[in-house]
Amino acid sequence: MAGVELVPLVDEGLGNSAYLVDLGDGRALVVDVSRDLRAVHEAASKRGLTVAFAADTHLHADFLSGAHQLAATAGAKVLASAAGHREFEHAGLHDGEEVDLGGLRVRALLTPGHTHEHVAYLLLDGDREVGVFTGGSLIVGSAARTDLISVERTDELTRAQYASLRRLAGLPGDVQVWPTHGAGSFCSAPPGAERTSTIASELANNPLLQECDETAFVANLLGSLGNYPPYFRRLGEINRLGPPLLESEPGLAPLSVDEVRLSLTDGAVLIDGRPFDRFAVAHVSRAISIPLRPVFASWLGWLAPADRPLIIVRDPDQDPAEIAWQAAKIGYDNIIGELDGGMAAWTAAGRDTASIPLAGAGHIDGRRVLDIRQRSEYLDGHLPGAMHVELGDIAHREAEIPDEPLVVMCGHGERAMGAASLLAGAGHHDLVVLDGGPRDWAAATGRHLDTGG
Structure with missing residues (x-):
């Protein structure tokens, strides 16, 4: 040739x-x-x-x-x-x-x-x-x-x-x-x-x-x-x-509010794929925030159980096929459907919601800081005195994290909201998420980041 x-x-x-x-x-x-x-x-x-x-x-x-x-x-x-x-x-x-x-x-x-x-x-x-x-x-x-x-x-x-x-x-x-x-x-x-x-x-x-x-x-x-x-x-x-063969393209079956409530009672887990700022305003209690973006599959596989039914919440403009395919490529065939009508249907049915506020980079207000980035990111520069627990470790190290006023941070906010949602689901209170990253904080306060462990 x-x-x-x-x-x-x-x-x-x-x-x-x-x-x-x-x-x-x-x-x-x-x-x-x-x-x-x-x-x-x-x-x-x-x-x-x-x-x-x-x-x-x-x-x-x-x-x-x-x-x-x-x-x-x-x-x-x-x-x-x-x-x-x-x-x-x-x-x-x-x-x-x-x-x-x-x-x-x-x-x-x-x-x-x-x-x-x-x-x-x-x-x-x-x-x-x-x-x-x-x-x-x-x-x-x-x-x-x-x-x-x-x-x-x-x-x-x-x-x-x-x-x-x-x-x-x-x-x-x-x-x-x-x-x-x-x-x-x-x-x-x-x-x-x-x-x-x-x-x-x-x-x-x-x-x-x-x-x-x-x-x-x-x-x-x-x-x-x-x-x-x-x-x-x-x-x-x-x-x-040999991975199980797919007889058709994966999708998200619609589930009514009542079907979702019953499934959650029976042990299903809700995955909220909406942007983290929308999750911050209102979400179903105990939902895990994993915003739909190119890395959705990796964080789904890191944060969501593979042995329990999963239900998706998304915005109308988010592609259900993309969610389903990202899950399928890592073997998450346990998605049983999505909340039909999304959060609008949930609130219209009069169901309770929870929220996790966002904090501006210059408004941490003396809260303890939890940095959930990868270790290499943390060592590259973090807020002085910040506690460090990687997002992937939150679920099994949750008991080490004090239940006190806490600001959770990553590089932008997406991963931090995932960590905060896990902590909230485990019973932690008074959580906020930093809207930004360490360099945004440094720029807003004029202070220097720490490096090293």
């Missing part, structure tokens, strides 16, 4: 990239696609392509793979590591095995580390090594985390990651690097706009490739890792078994 047309399909919310490759004969290869296949179908349809191959670099922890669905609905051939022992029909590849795609080929390169069965796929056009789908091994400026399998295996897998990166670094410098995980991924990636690279660029700029001592590499990689959502611990096995 004269050239290879590759289309990155970026999921900004998960911080991941999937890829579609035009095979030049009306067929396509896709790599590391999620269960939300809308972007895949749109890209393939636009180019008049049929998806013939669906490759996964590893048993994903942050989303359900769409390969199983593509095999069932489009007849795609699934390519995956033989070491993954998937329990659905697929071509299980061993190290060095190649698959003829019809003019192009892929060669499986066993690259354990991110997971024990991880493979990279080297794309070949004749004898020319065009690029490599590196999944969660070599990523732009770093390598993906190695602590998802178990605590006991983390050191072993981190040392395997060291060897895998060096194997990939031995490819020619002009080989393109096409990772799955990028900035914004909880699978570990540094901030930055670039999601693809080259071997030469990574050799020149990736600190982990410049670390020649294995022990120092282990310390550097593990030292860079933050927390990750609890659903990461479940999805790998679901992907191994």
